[in-house]
Amino acid sequence: MTEILTIAGQNLLSPMILCFALGLAAALARSELTVPEAAAKALSIYLLFSIGFKGGVAVADHGIDARLLAALAGGVVLSFLLPFAAFAMLGVLTRMSHIDRAAVAAHYGSISIVTFVTATSVLAARGITSEGYMVAVAAAMEAPAIISALWLVSRSGQGRAEMDADLWREILLNGSIVLLVGSFMIGLVTGAPGLARIESFIVSPFQGVLCLFLLDMGLVAGRGLRGSRGVLGGGALLFGVLMPLAGATAGLGMGLALGLSTGGVALLMTLAASASYIAVPAAMRVALPEANPSVYLTLSLGVTFPFNLVLGIPLYVAVAGAVTGG
Amino acid sequence: MTEILTIAGQNLLSPMILCFALGLAAALARSELTVPEAAAKALSIYLLFSIGFKGGVAVADHGIDARLLAALAGGVVLSFLLPFAAFAMLGVLTRMSHIDRAAVAAHYGSISIVTFVTATSVLAARGITSEGYMVAVAAAMEAPAIISALWLVSRSGQGRAEMDADLWREILLNGSIVLLVGSFMIGLVTGAPGLARIESFIVSPFQGVLCLFLLDMGLVAGRGLRGSRGVLGGGALLFGVLMPLAGATAGLGMGLALGLSTGGVALLMTLAASASYIAVPAAMRVALPEANPSVYLTLSLGVTFPFNLVLGIPLYVAVAGAVTGG
Amino acid sequence: MTEILTIAGQNLLSPMILCFALGLAAALARSELTVPEAAAKALSIYLLFSIGFKGGVAVADHGIDARLLAALAGGVVLSFLLPFAAFAMLGVLTRMSHIDRAAVAAHYGSISIVTFVTATSVLAARGITSEGYMVAVAAAMEAPAIISALWLVSRSGQGRAEMDADLWREILLNGSIVLLVGSFMIGLVTGAPGLARIESFIVSPFQGVLCLFLLDMGLVAGRGLRGSRGVLGGGALLFGVLMPLAGATAGLGMGLALGLSTGGVALLMTLAASASYIAVPAAMRVALPEANPSVYLTLSLGVTFPFNLVLGIPLYVAVAGAVTGG
Amino acid sequence: MQTHKARRVEIIIEAPMESRLTAALERAGVTGFTVLPVLGGSGRSGRWTREGQVGRQGMVAVVCLIRPERLDTLLEAAFEVVERHIGVVSVTECEVLRAERF
Amino acid sequence: MQTHKARRVEIIIEAPMESRLTAALERAGVTGFTVLPVLGGSGRSGRWTREGQVGRQGMVAVVCLIRPERLDTLLEAAFEVVERHIGVVSVTECEVLRAERF
Amino acid sequence: MQTHKARRVEIIIEAPMESRLTAALERAGVTGFTVLPVLGGSGRSGRWTREGQVGRQGMVAVVCLIRPERLDTLLEAAFEVVERHIGVVSVTECEVLRAERF
Numbered sequence A, B, C: 001m002t003e004i005l006t007i008a009g010q011n012l013l014s015p016m017i018l019c020f021a022l023g024l025a026a027a028l029a030r031s032e033l034t035v036p037e038a039a040a041k042a043l044s045i046y047l048l049f050s051i052g053f054k055g056g057v058a059v060a061d062h063g064i065d066a067r068l069l070a071a072l073a074g075g076v077v078l079s080f081l082l083p084f085a086a087f088a089m090l091g092v093l094t095r096m097s098h099i100d101r102a103a104v105a106a107h108y109g110s111i112s113i114v115t116f117v118t119a120t121s122v123l124a125a126r127g128i129t130s131e132g133y134m135v136a137v138a139a140a141m142e143a144p145a146i147i148s149a150l151w152l153v154s155r156s157g158q159g160r161a162e163m164d165a166d167l168w169r170e171i172l173l174n175g176s177i178v179l180l181v182g183s184f185m186i187g188l189v190t191g192a193p194g195l196a197r198i199e200s201f202i203v204s205p206f207q208g209v210l211c212l213f214l215l216d217m218g219l220v221a222g223r224g225l226r227g228s229r230g231v232l233g234g235g236a237l238l239f240g241v242l243m244p245l246a247g248a249t250a251g252l253g254m255g256l257a258l259g260l261s262t263g264g265v266a267l268l269m270t271l272a273a274s275a276s277y278i279a280v281p282a283a284m285r286v287a288l289p290e291a292n293p294s295v296y297l298t299l300s301l302g303v304t305f306p307f308n309l310v311l312g313i314p315l316y317v318a319v320a321g322a323v324t325g326g
Numbered sequence D, E, F: 001m002q003t004h005k006a007r008r009v010e011i012i013i014e015a016p017m018e019s020r021l022t023a024a025l026e027r028a029g030v031t032g033f034t035v036l037p038v039l040g041g042s043g044r045s046g047r048w049t050r051e052g053q054v055g056r057q058g059m060v061a062v063v064c065l066i067r068p069e070r071l072d073t074l075l076e077a078a079f080e081v082v083e084r085h086i087g088v089v090s091v092t093e094c095e096v097l098r099a100e101r102f
């Protein structure tokens, strides 16, 4: 317990979280501060490239771990199953339409890579290592949840999901998956000598870049929250906090079953607890245009993302440490 | 005197000033070289964040200085009063309309944060320290001058200033104030440990980023100058050089009265000498649409900004050193 | 021979080339991964500034080399003459129209600065030094080829080239020439002390930035290739590989005649072998609007650029080493 | 296809005035509008380009499709805001699909 | 100068649907179109701006100049794509130079 | 509100030609125009998007509101520049506020 509080306190007072809070506050106060779209996208490319590359180098260093494939499969299973839990929980807590519930469920089965990146930086600050291939697991968990959600819609007969080959390609080859997996493989191939050549670009400035990126995330989340006041009822807000906890619990079980390290368990909990706000929303606009974007974006970006960032991650790290004895 | 020449010489041959000169020359020669708007904005976010954060950390390290509040008040007073001096000087030197004079006056009471940043980098290069809270003073000096200018207009009855609650919010919560104050507070809270985590992002590359940013400022200033040939007469040009000297003198007096360090005095002189070209122009377009933007932009960005950068800052640093004996 | 294979192998497995390959693969697989235009332009500004500055500092350190002017003249001569070789080779290998041949020829006489930058990074990785003024040679080689191409068109009477003073200014003061020459001169003036101030910005992150930039180049080249399938016949493709080899041979001869160092010869070979895809295409759209942009862009960006990057540069470095005994 | 008469109003205005214009449009009962970026332009107050700018100066184009009978209310609301500022307002006749949206 | 009657169709649509719309236009025999960026807007589904977005959400404007006789085919193709999605379609009469291009 | 007849000319042209076009317009006595960015498009010379580009290729849209009687001068000036280049020109009838501005 004190462990949790210590981590939470340290986390709360880290420059990253304070930057996020600054962005949130600025947006809620209607400041015109903005990070240009192109700059925010460039920062996210940097973060994805850096984390993928470092993951690949870590795997190259330690040799391909036998658990790599098992972990990938475990992540995919989680991403497939979590939407069902989310869908059911929304049925209990809210009066959302069938389609909205399915769309939200897709988001919570998928993952938020920024939440993942922030968790890796919390682990790094505490000196906890993790499996390098967790970035590959993150990539593998992006898409399966979409299938579950579309299946939930088609089963109900209350809507029509528009899936075509183009959409599948867009989902599976979306920018963050390609960049994450691609840079992971580059890191794997070039290993430590490759890292040495670009270390002062992708390692040292990483946490500072993350600060600016989270500042922008705070601005975007805050603007989203302001624009959608009244969209979410109390039940939905509750869902936005309970669902990550449920996801983290599932991630914990899976992580232990896979025999991951303390850091690996904490990251899998974070992945399961996080909700997508880039890849899945775009897919939903195409496949389920009737679902209300305000609902799913506000939940995933306005509620769950801040919750994970501020309270969730320290909690998951502490629990993973306690359970694995790490 | 030799001191001034030495500093001026070193300053003139620094990469920053040469980058500014390159931009200016390229624009005047009508090269199509441009820094994309989004990139320039990203660079300015970096500079503001870095300088605010480092200021906060400095204050956290040395403890809250008793003079902090006094310095803030002193800055606000300067920003309120300088527009009256500017307005009067314009009346003597030029035949500008009442409204144009008021609009220009607002710019010179307010501050240019890039000029401030460049001055901190000149101080750093000479090993002169300054009060960390000077960035907060800079933020506090952005807005008051606008009030003075609008009062000058309403008093004259020769125009109508459109002020509404929205405009006040836009001015007080404009991007650079929020970012500067916000990152100052983050630095204050996280202190040296926070800085350690992001040092290689916000400290080491700082001067290089400033170079590219000044390159862009040179391009923008040069394009502005080309587009507004003939807008300014000799009197206005003279104002663009005399007013910063007047402002610096006022800043010197205030700095000595406040008992600031050598570096602090030099920075307050720089702030008082500098003229806004971001926040105030936008406010003027809303509040005083009849004022001619070419006049105030050309003066502040095309004349006073280069003057301060090249000659003003070394002069203020040398004078502050001589007067405080620092 | 083994030397070539070693260099080629090391090059192939460097993070830079793998990033380029990742971008190419992503684009060919129709992933929606993109680097925002503003970010890509910002990266290229960084690369040009950094390489120009470092070149200037190198010249400042070693003193102005007597061969500087000769090297500039040599580069200009190459740029003037190579279009004739290209034009003739296209006549033999393809059935392109006169105008298309001239337009393509202009590209191959001019240079690709990214190819040059990549070559400097390969040299640096192998510890081979080169003349700092090679960046000035690169800048000098951008424009002359355009004149040769327009002369080829006007001589033939089969088209009309639209040249005006504006176009000359646009070509001679295009962004990359101005930035390269400007930062070279800044480096020359500020020398090692200037470098020390911005070293952690322009030196250490350089190779990492190059990685992200080449990722984007891969994406752009891949999208270009997809969009222009069928535009090039086998003869044109062959030209895209043979012409750089011919250019490199000319560059080798010129480099030896000039008495350049091993690194200098390798860089001059690279410059001669590379083809423009920024400055020249824009000039061709204005001067020779009837020439088909798909043809020259696909050849220079889709065929020759990857060829040089992957095979050409290691070959030129190895040959330069073998011939100069460096 | 079934189309319906409407008007397309295009207002080019300084960026700092954008939020004031759209607020006025909303007060005037306009149900929708679209904001497009502007790179540069020229008019009585001279030539400008986005590249010669720092900060959020510059202009935007606000496009508004509206039923013909509501045009006058819109123009009055827009004029109120535009009056003292630089910028231009143009109105074109057009047809729209899905009239229920306007 | 010699001009020719044509129609200018403007379709404002969500960015993720852009490639589907342009593919449908091409299938309907449209020979050309231009895509413009959109900064923000407002409609039945509320207000949005590019700044309140992550990823590739947002909208684009697709402008299509077309011979009058081809208008119906185009509108049907566009409607097919737009139908279930947010966005607006407007048609204006216009004149074009160089009719051979359309 | 009082409006005045005018024409809205929209010229979509390659970015390297922009300055030549606006210079020609100014020589033809055009008092104002607005330049909008273009993301991509398709035409006789094929499909292009801003993302498949390096450097300053790409296109822009130049919008020009003009009194009807000046239209021909404008079109001739524009045609001069556009003639050998890819791009399209369209003209729409419109009404403008504040006629004294045109």
Ligand SMILES: Nc1ncnc2c1ncn2[C@@H]1O[C@H](COP(=O)(O)O)[C@@H](O)[C@H]1O
Pocket (backbone or CB within 6 Å): D012, D040, D041, D042, D043, D044, D045, D046, D048, D059, D085, D086, D087, D088, F031, F032, F033, F034, F035, F063, F064, F065, F066, F101, F102
């Ligand atoms: N005739 C026009 N056609 C199109 N845009 C115009 C016209 N006149 C002015 N504008 C736009 O409105 C801005 C301000 O115009 P003005 O108020 O005349 O200075 C210009 O920079 C243009 O972007």
Ligand SMILES: Nc1ncnc2c1ncn2[C@@H]1O[C@H](COP(=O)(O)O)[C@@H](O)[C@H]1O
Pocket (backbone or CB within 6 Å): D031, D032, D033, D034, D035, D063, D064, D065, D066, D101, D102, E012, E040, E041, E042, E043, E044, E045, E046, E048, E059, E085, E086, E087, E088
């Ligand atoms: N009346 C209108 N005029 C111009 N643009 C509109 C209009 N209505 C909707 N839009 C645009 O279409 C988008 C979606 O509209 P809607 O489907 O009504 O939510 C809005 O965000 C606007 O960009």
Ligand SMILES: Nc1ncnc2c1ncn2[C@@H]1O[C@H](COP(=O)(O)O)[C@@H](O)[C@H]1O
Pocket (backbone or CB within 6 Å): E031, E032, E033, E034, E035, E063, E064, E065, E066, E101, E102, F012, F040, F041, F042, F043, F044, F045, F046, F048, F059, F085, F086, F087, F088
């Ligand atoms: N019918 C059209 N409608 C709208 N824009 C067009 C049309 N035709 C061409 N364009 C635009 O003009 C550019 C060049 O067209 P083209 O000269 O036909 O290759 C295209 O990339 C489009 O941006």
Ligand code: NA
Pocket (backbone or CB within 6 Å): A082, A107, A108, A109, A110, A111, A112, A247, A271, A272, A273, A274, A275, A276
């Ligand atoms: Na999840």
Ligand code: NA
Pocket (backbone or CB within 6 Å): B082, B107, B108, B109, B110, B111, B112, B247, B271, B272, B273, B274, B275, B276
């Ligand atoms: Na001041």
Ligand code: NA
Pocket (backbone or CB within 6 Å): C082, C107, C108, C109, C110, C111, C112, C247, C271, C272, C273, C274, C275, C276
């Ligand atoms: Na060449």
